[in-house]
Amino acid sequence: MYRILCVASVMLAATTATGGTLDEVKTRGALNCGVNTGLVGFASKDAAGVWQGFDVGLCRAVAAAVLGDPNAVNFIETTAATRYRVLNAGEADLLARNTTWSFTTDVDLKVDFAGINYYDGQGFMVPKALGLSSARELDGRKICVQEDTTSAMNVAEYFKRYEMTYEAIPVAGTAEAQSLYLEGACEVYSSDASQLAAIRATFAAPADHVLLEDIISKEPLGPVVRHGDDDWADLVRWVLNALIAAEELGVNSANVDELKAQGTSTPEVNRLLGLEGLMGEMLGLDADWAVRAIKAGGNYGELFAKNIGETTPIGLSRGLNLQWTEGGLLYSPPFR
Structure with a gap:
């Protein structure tokens, strides 16, 4: 029964x-x-x-x-x-x-x-003034990345693969990441490339920021x-x-x-x-x-x-x- x-x-x-x-x-x-x-x-x-x-x-x-x-x-x-x-x-x-x-x-x-x-795929945004052209040049940089997302895991795996170090600046969401990035608390912002492009479009001077060509993951x-x-x-x-x-x-x-x-x-x-x-x-x-x-x-x-x-x-x-x-x-x- x-x-x-x-x-x-x-x-x-x-x-x-x-x-x-x-x-x-x-x-x-x-x-x-x-x-x-x-x-x-x-x-x-x-x-x-x-x-x-x-x-x-x-x-x-x-x-x-x-x-x-x-x-x-x-x-x-x-x-x-x-x-x-x-x-x-x-x-x-x-x-x-x-x-x-x-x-x-x-x-x-x-x-x-x-x-x-x-x-999509995950990428990196940096101030143009840093003069960077590749993600392989990010060794030792401070990187803003959202907590509890695949983005944080992708960054960790990428830097480990190329034996580079970085300081992770964890953020709860897009607004906090944007604020910290513009204030200079982090030198790099990493997220889906489409999201980085959308965020950059809201800046007062979008041309002052560069999306590096490197894509480090698959993000369907x-x-x-x-x-x-x-x-x-x-x-x-x-x-x-x-x-x-x-x-x-x-x-x-x-x-x-x-x-x-x-x-x-x-x-x-x-x-x-x-x-x-x-x-x-x-x-x-x-x-x-x-x-x-x-x-x-x-x-x-x-x-x-x-x-x-x-x-x-x-x-x-x-x-x-x-x-x-x-x-x-x-x-x-x-x-x-």
Whole structure:
């Protein structure tokens, strides 16, 4: 009897978890999306108090797909220390912030990554006045690095590999690191290269600071959901894939309505736009879910260019984040 009751309990828990998040979001009428506390280009409030950024764009795409409204988002500010607690406590339905997919974050912290939306790597920022051009010249320097993150581990392993020493200046978050770095308490700031570029863009004199070319780690960043709700993980994963595939297939926020109305000669585009197949139904959504996601802020390329691309103050090139057809790593599984 005890064994039967245990099995029944496990089955009930699994049934409750499956599809639960989608139902909760629909009932609430808003997506609770965990974002960075304020990383310009990725997630920050503009002068009017409206959240903007590359990661914010993914939150809005998911909200548009599920609720039909890209503005139906409650943005939950999280730090490196609080993000997983907020997610696993159910305070956020999704984390869309600079979070690295690694063995430990995936397995030990009991979360699921729904894909990769930015291929990054850890780098170093230094004052231009130091005249440094390589990370191999950082022996003996004071380095600001966030506590309890993979960044601290990467720095330690890098300096050990090249038999160099450094003085670690531990910081709790981006704001503290920026302050200490600008005050000169640390000579070097180490973090994801994209984050360093975003932080430098906020300085009064960005040109006075250099991002060294050395990249010392792989940092695949992506949206994160809780373990136990495979249906919700699938939904978030395929919203991201829809934005990536749309760019590859030539679908963007300007032409998606016309393509939807007229249809195309490309079966995969028709499936993406809900003109063929039952993909929306499989996700628990209607046929226009991907159309709404693309219209929310554009396809992947549009979101990148508008928020963090080379013409923005962040100034990031696509690099590894180019489509696979252009020599990059960006790749969506097929819509079929």
